[in-house]
Amino acid sequence: MKFLRTNLHEIESAEELQKFISENENAMVCCGRMGPMCLPVYDVMEELQEEKTNVKFAVIGFDNPEAASIRNAPECRGFMGIPFTMYYKNGKVVQATSSIQSMQQITGILDAKFGE
Amino acid sequence: MDEVFDVIIVGAGAAGLTAGIYASRAKLSTLILNEGAIGGQMVLTEEIANYPGVETVKGYVLAGIMKDQAKSFGCKIKSNIKITKYNLEGEVKEIELGDGKVFKGRSVILTPGGRPRSLNIEGEDELKGKGISYCATCDGDFFTGKEVVVVGGGNSALEEAVALTNYATKVTIVHQFGHFQAFEHAIHEARKNPKIEFIMESELRGFYGDGHLEKVVIEHLPTGKRTELKTDGTFIFVGYQPNTESLDGLVTLNNRREIVVDSDMRTNIKGVLAAGDCINKRYRQVTTAVAEGTIAALSASEFLRNN
Numbered sequence: 002m003k004f005l006r007t008n009l010h011e012i013e014s015a016e017e018l019q020k021f022i023s024e025n026e027n028a029m030v031c032c033g034r035m036g037p038m039c040l041p042v043y044d045v046m047e048e049l050q051e052e053k054t055n056v057k058f059a060v061i062g063f064d065n066p067e068a069a070s071i072r073n074a075p076e077c078r079g080f081m082g083i084p085f086t087m088y089y090k091n092g093k094v095v096q097a098t099s100s101i102q103s104m105q106q107i108t109g110i111l112d113a114k115f116g117e
Numbered sequence: 118m119d120e121v122f123d124v125i126i127v128g129a130g131a132a133g134l135t136a137g138i139y140a141s142r143a144k145l146s147t148l149i150l151n152e153g154a155i156g157g158q159m160v161l162t163e164e165i166a167n168y169p170g171v172e173t174v175k176g177y178v179l180a181g182i183m184k185d186q187a188k189s190f191g192c193k194i195k196s197n198i199k200i201t202k203y204n205l206e207g208e209v210k211e212i213e214l215g216d217g218k219v220f221k222g223r224s225v226i227l228t229p230g231g232r233p234r235s236l237n238i239e240g241e242d243e244l245k246g247k248g249i250s251y252c253a254t255c256d257g258d259f260f261t262g263k264e265v266v267v268v269g270g271g272n273s274a275l276e277e278a279v280a281l282t283n284y285a286t287k288v289t290i291v292h293q294f295g296h297f298q299a300f301e302h303a304i305h306e307a308r309k310n311p312k313i314e315f316i317m318e319s320e321l322r323g324f325y326g327d328g329h330l331e332k333v334v335i336e337h338l339p340t341g342k343r344t345e346l347k348t349d350g351t352f353i354f355v356g357y358q359p360n361t362e363s364l365d366g367l368v369t370l371n372n373r374r375e376i377v378v379d380s381d382m383r384t385n386i387k388g389v390l391a392a393g394d395c396i397n398k399r400y401r402q403v404t405t406a407v408a409e410g411t412i413a414a415l416s417a418s419e420f421l422r423n424n
Contacts, residue, residue, distance in 0.1 A: 036255040037162070040177055041154035048197040079329040081259040081350060082246035099246030100256075104197050 004062025005035060007043045009050070012061040015070060022089040025057040027115040029107075032061050032071040033084025038101040042084055045104045049111070056115055088114055121209055122148045124417050125222035128360075129194060130157020131403045132393025133228035134183035135410030136417075140226075141192035143418050148220060149187070150212060151196040156180025157230040158357070158394060159403060163254040168403055179403070203367055205389050208424070223424075224388040224417040227364065227376060228410065231357035231394040231401075236268065240324030248330025248350045253277040256350075257284045263349035266291055266333055268321055274354035275303040281352065282312040289346065291316045291335055324351065359395040371397050382413040388420050 003011050012018045012030065022028050031046060033039030043060060050058040061068045063083055071077065074094065077085050082100030088110055089095065095114045098106075123145035126133045133149055134156075140147040154160055162176035171179070188194065199215035205225060213219045233251050235241060241249060250256040257280065265285045267278040270292035276299075278288050290307065295318050297304050307313050322334045322343060333351060336343045361374050369377045369385040375398075376391040378384055384391050392409035394401050 034255070035175070035177055036252065037160050037176070038250075038252050038255045040156070040160045044154050045197055079247050081248050081329065082250050082252075082256045100250070101246075104199075 002065070004065050005033070005043075005060055007060055008047050009043060010059045012059050013065070013067065015067045018061060018067070018070065021057070021059055023092045025089075026091055027056045027111075028059070028089040029056055029086065029111065030059050030061060030071065030089070031084045031086045032063050032068050033086075034063050036083065038082060039084040041101055041103075042086060042107070045102070045107050048104070049107070053111055053115075056111055090114060120146075120221070122146045122220065122222040123421055124148070124224050124226060124414070125150060125210070125212060125220055126226045126228060127200065127212070128152075128157065128228035128230050128393065128395075129155045129184070129196060130228060130230040130393055131159055131180075131183065131406035132230070132410035132413070133157070133226070134180070134187050135407045136226045136228060136392060136414040137187035137192040137194070138183065138190060139411055139414035140417060141187060141190035143414070145418060145421065147187075147192045148222070149192060149194045149196075150198055150200065150214075150220065151194065152198060152200060152229070152360075153196075153232075155184050155194070155196055158401075162403075165403060200363060203364065205367055205386050208388075210388065224390070224420055226382075226410075226413045226417055227368070227384070227389065227391040227395060228393040228406075228413075229360035229364070229395050231359045233353070234355045234358050236321055236353060236355065238321060238323055240326070240330075244324050244326055244330045247328065248326060248348075249324060250350065250352050251354070253281050253352055256352075257281055260285050260350045262286055264289070264347075265350040265352060266321075266346065266348045267352045267354065268292075269354035269356070270294060270297040270299065271354065271356060272299045272303050273356075275299045275307040277352060277354055278313055279303075279306050279310055282310055285312070285350075287312055287314065289314045289316060289348070291319050291321060293320050293338065294318065321351070357394060357401070361395055373397070380412075381416045382409055383416060388417075388424070390416050390420075 076097035080099035129151035159176040202213035204211040264287040390413040392413040393406040
């Protein structure tokens with residue numbers, strides 16, 4: 002079941018999430034709602050998915066029960082602002098951020114963790 | 118980049134998208150360059166209930182409709198860009214982006230909008246999303262059963278403070294003045310809410326916590342006395358500032374850094390107009406931005422006809 006309305010691929014199940022991060026060397030998954038702190042992050046991801054071909058981009062609904070592995074991830078402990086954005090390399094979390102992030106912040110993480 | 122657009126619009130909030138709709142529908146070649154999120158302040162609004170002719174609608178939905186409308190008339194939109202240089206003088210105006218691309222237009226409509234003010238105090242950047250928030254609708258449920266602070270004294274601060282009482286056990290409003298700037302009904306709603314307390318004539322001086330917000334330091338302005346307040350969260354609603362830094366020295370700004378325009382939305386530079394939250398005006402609503410965007414597009418059209 003879809004929870005979001007974006008032009009990004011939306012992951013709908015925990016199984017699909019696991020497959021997505023294990024099958025893609027570099028992955029960015031944003032877990033949010035259709036809210037003001039989340040939409041700017043989706044906009045940035047939409048722009049970057051054409052440019053950063055070495056990274057796979059996806060979203061998952063924060064209210065989707067299947068997103069529990071992100072909501073409860075140890076890397077997200079203390080997070081109190083959506084979206085929770087996860088960066089995975091070879092299936093492992095290499096960075097997690099809370100709340101709105103700018104284009105500059107996101108590209109900074111992508112370049113640092115996945116290479117330019 | 119040899120194409121010279123009839124109109125280049127800077128910004129894609131309500132004013133910019135409306136200008137885009139009107140200009141492109143008038144068969145002017147139109148490009149919107151947008152640095153932030155499409156929709157501007159509209160997407161920061163959970164629900165818009167006072168947009169005439171439209172039943173209560175989510176801000177992002179209204180923004181999406183405006184974007185699609187503009188595109189349907191042929192308006193091009195380039196977003197998430199960084200503008201590094203303006204050359205607004207002369208018949209052909211130039212706007213340079215961070216990647217070196219230069220876009221040219223015979224007229225320019227500036228609608229860069231505004232952004233929520235931050236406090237710019239110790240710990241704010243580090244604890245953003247870890248107890249510090251700018252959106253009660255987004256993050257309120259993280260504070261269920263907790264105590265929070267709201268900073269500000271305008272409509273947003275008081276209305277969001279009341280909304281937060283649905284989650285928090287206690288909401289403390291910290292405001293720099295001895296009175297509120299909000300409308301009377303918002304003040305009344307906040308004052309009658311038993312979960313809300315008030316600390317007046319005071320400002321926050323710092324956020325502190327180990328991995329998440331644990332306390333804030335508050336200074337009472339008349340006495341200079343500083344106290345610590347333990348809190349699980351702080352919501353900041355201290356108004357908006359116009360995004361005009363990069364226009365300083367190019368167009369006339371007033372002492373609040375707003376672009377000075379006449380009733381036709383013309384700036385001091387020929388062929389350069391401005392509209393929306395960045396201009397000198399008192400009321401900032403979606404409806405006022407839409408009206409100004411319309412006027413700016415019509416003025417640009419008239420300018421192009423006569424020049």
